[in-house]
Every structure is written in C-alpha cells, then in structure tokens.
Amino acid sequence: MFIKDYSKIKLDLYKLKKFDELKKTYRGFNINLKKYFNKNKPIKIYFKNINCPLCKSKNNSKIFIIDNFTYCECFKCKSIFNNPILKDKFYKEIYKVGAYKNYVKNLTEKGKKIRANLTERRKYNQISSYFKKRKNLKLLDIGCGTGTLMSLFVKNNWETLGIEPSKFSYLIAKSKNLNVTNIFFEEFNYKKKYDVITLFGVLEHVTNPYEILSKATKYLKKGGIIVFEVPSADSLIMNYLKSGHKLNQIYRFIEAARHLTFFSENGVEIICKKLNLKIIFRETNGLDIQTIFNDRKNNNIKEILNVQDLINNMNIGDHYRFFLTKN
Ligand SMILES: [Zn+2]
Numbered sequence: 001m002f003i004k005d006y007s008k009i010k011l012d013l014y015k016l017k018k019f020d021e022l023k024k025t026y027r028g029f030n031i032n033l034k035k036y037f038n039k040n041k042p043i044k045i046y047f048k049n050i051n052c053p054l055c056k057s058k059n060n061s062k063i064f065i066i067d068n069f070t071y072c073e074c075f076k077c078k079s080i081f082n083n084p085i086l087k088d089k090f091y092k093e094i095y096k097v098g099a100y101k102n103y104v105k106n107l108t109e110k111g112k113k114i115r116a117n118l119t120e121r122r123k124y125n126q127i128s129s130y131f132k133k134r135k136n137l138k139l140l141d142i143g144c145g146t147g148t149l150m151s152l153f154v155k156n157n158w159e160t161l162g163i164e165p166s167k168f169s170y171l172i173a174k175s176k177n178l179n180v181t182n183i184f185f186e187e188f189n190y191k192k193k194y195d196v197i198t199l200f201g202v203l204e205h206v207t208n209p210y211e212i213l214s215k216a217t218k219y220l221k222k223g224g225i226i227v228f229e230v231p232s233a234d235s236l237i238m239n240y241l242k243s244g245h246k247l248n249q250i251y252r253f254i255e256a257a258r259h260l261t262f263f264s265e266n267g268v269e270i271i272c273k274k275l276n277l278k279i280i281f282r283e284t285n286g287l288d289i290q291t292i293f294n295d296r297k298n299n300n301i302k303e304i305l306n307v308q309d310l311i312n313n314m315n316i317g318d319h320y321r322f323f324l325t326k327n
Pocket residue numbers: 052053054055056057074075076077078079267
C-alpha cells in the first residue's frame with residue numbers, strides 16, 4: 001500500500017490570507033506577548049530551558065532571536081526549537097486570548113473555500129489513496145480546527161472524531177454537525193482505535209510533540225496511518241534565517257513564537273525508531289518565496305509559484321508532511 005503522489009497545488013499566499021490581515025493578526029500576537037519580556041529580555045519566572053523536544057538531546061546552540069524569542073539548533077537531530085520556552089500555563093494562555101480568535105476568524109475561516117476545494121481536498125485524496133477497502137474507516141483529527149478537513153471525510157462516509165482545544169473553533173465545527181470534542185489531546189481517553197490519525201498544524205504548537213505522537217500511536221489500528229504537517233528545519237526559508245537574513249514585517253513561518261519546534265527529517269526518523277513507526281511518504285508544501293519577499297503586489301506571481309513548486313519538489317519547502325505507519 002502506498003500514498004498516491006498527487007501533483008502539488010500552486011498556492012498564492014495572499015489569495016489564501018490577506019496581507020493586511022496577516023500583519024494585523026501577528027501584531028496582535030506580539031502585543032500580547034510583550035508582558036513576558038523586560039527591555040526585550042525574557043523575564044525568568046515565565047520561562048524554562050528545555051532539551052530537544054524531538055530527540056531529547058541536551059546539546060544545542062542558539063542560532064537566532066525573533067520577536068525576543070531565542071531559537072536553538074539541536075546538535076544531534078538538527079531540529080530547531082524555541083529555548084527557553086514559555087512555561088506551559090503561560091503558553092496555553094496564548095490560545096485563549098482574542099489574538100487567537102482573530103487568527104481563526106481572519107486567516108483560517110476567510111480562506112476556507114480555497115482550503116476546502118484545494119488544500120484540504122488534496123489531503124483527503126492522499127490519505128484515502130492508501131486504503132483499498134473503503135468501508136468502515138475511522139478518522140481521528142487531532143486539532144481539527146473549524147472542521148474543514150473533517151467535513152470532507154464525513155462526505156465520503158468515514159466515521160470521524162475531532163479534537164479541538166479552542167472553544168471558538170470547536171463551536172464553528174459543532175455548528176457544521178461534526179463530531180468534535182473541546183479538549184486538549186492530553187485529556188483524551190477513548191477506547192476506540194482509528195485507521196487514520198491526523199495532526200495538521202499541531203505538533204509545532206505543543207511543548208511536548210514527542211509525547212503527543214507517542215500517545216497518538218496508541219490509538220492507531222494495525223495497518224493504519226498517522227499523518228502530520230509541521231514547519232521544516234531543513235527548508236529554504238530556515239536556511240535563509242540561519243544565514244543571518246531577516247524577514248521583514250510578517251513572520252508567517254515563525255508566527256511570533258507560536259511555532260515552538262521546526263522539525264528536521266532526522267528528528268522525525270529518530271522519533272519513528274523510538275515509537276516503532278515507519279515513514280511511508282513525505283513531501284514538502286511551502287510558501288518560502290512569498291514569505292521571504294513579502295511582496296503584497298504579487299508582481300511576477302506566476303514565476304514565484306513556479307519557483308516555489310520546484311522548491312517543494314526538492315523537499316525544501318517550509319512545511320513537511322509525513323505519513324507514518326506502524327512497523
Ligand atoms: Zn534533537
């Protein structure tokens with residue numbers, strides 16, 4: 001069994017997310033985070049030092065500071081992570097404040113038509129291509145958001161359950177008659193097992209990605225797959241930042257410290273070994289060029305999207321998508 005290699009979508013960032021709304025939303029995050037710093041330096045009581053969240057190595061070195069947050073590179077697996085990080089209770093607060101609601105309202109929900117018809121449809125096609133037998137399949141969507149992806153599975157007769165900690169997103173999903181629960185995955189405790197477990201845009205936002213994946217594995221049926229998407233440490237844009245170049249205005253890739261971990265392929269391989277998982281397919285889908293150039297006028301958009309398509313096909317686009325199965 002394999003994942004069908006569908007051609008990539010040439011996605012225009014500013015069609016999906018409006019320039020001014022990106023700017024406003026991320027500025028909102030920054031304002032909200034100011035209270036954890038004094039003269040741009042982290043206030044100690046709010047922060048803690050950590051090991052690599054993927055391979056657990058203690059050895060890392062500082063590579064850059066963005067929005068006052070320090071990012072370190074792991075010597076062992078080359079993943080990049082926020083260190084020191086905000087302690088859990090302060091970090092989780094970010095998702096409760098209005099800034100996050102604005103993110104969902106202005107960035108996720110407004111692009112939902114494009115997402116449902118293009119990006120989420122491609123995800124659905126990739127995932128379902130793995131299963132020959134199309135009956136009685138079960139999906140667990142961890143961090144289902146407003147349920148755009150889940151809806152496609154429901155339409156195709158999958159049994160689905162979504163987990164969504166944000167009340168705001170949960171209520172939107174609920175209004176679409178989707179089967180969702182408003183909790184963090186840490187609190188999840190069901191008896192069922194699933195054919196597919198998805199974590200899109202989840203693992204980079206949590207302080208314990210290894211533990212979350214480990215728990216997800218326990219809910220996976222034999223022959224099932226785990227699919228997740230995360231920002232890549234091996235990407236063109238990350239190499240751009242590591243070379244000392246700065247991004248102006250919009251840190252879509254960093255999201256004002258909301259992205260805690262940038263995954264290297266090596267880090268994912270180490271996790272897989274520990275959890276007895278196997279990578280069966282991986283690809284990158286990025287918006288590196290538009291994020292670096294940050295050109296809202298979108299001159300040369302056709303050429304930009306063509307170059308981005310090449311970058312994605314070289315597997316150095318800014319997000320990785322992994323498909324894993326149990327060994
Ligand atoms: Zn590491």
